[in-house]
Amino acid sequence: MKNTRRAGSGTKGVEMPAEYNLDWSKAKPNPYAARLKDTVAVVLAPDVAEVFPTSESVNRLLRSVIAAVPRPGRRSTPRRRGEHPRKRGLTTR
Numbered sequence: 328m329k330n331t332r333r334a335g336s337g338t339k340g341v342e343m344p345a346e347y348n349l350d351w352s353k354a355k356p357n358p359y360a361a362r363l364k365d366t367v368a369v370v371l372a373p374d375v376a377e378v379f380p381t382s383e384s385v386n387r388l389l390r391s392v393i394a395a396v397p398r399p400g401r402r403s404t405p406r407r408r409g410e411h412p413r414k415r416g417l418t419t420r
Contacts, residue, residue, distance in 0.1 A: 371385070
């Protein structure tokens with residue numbers, strides 16, 4: 328069962344203000360934001376994370392799976408120029 332907090336637990340006698348007045352004049356841009364711009368985070372199950380200790384190992388496997396799975400509209404062998412797909416192998420008399 329999940330450990331979830333109950334609403335109101337731990338807040339007895341504590342009054343929170345309706346609004347905070349923040350001083351945005353001291354705000355600075357995040358120096359690490361550029362690194363995370365094109366990053367996608369995926370959470371792995373613990374048993375999967377044990378097998379793949381690095382993101383490179385996960386990406387290597389996923390790329391090999393993508394290359395192995397046939398996609399619609401993708402030919403395994405290139406068609407010769409001018410050859411009709413339904414007439415391949417048929418000869419005319």
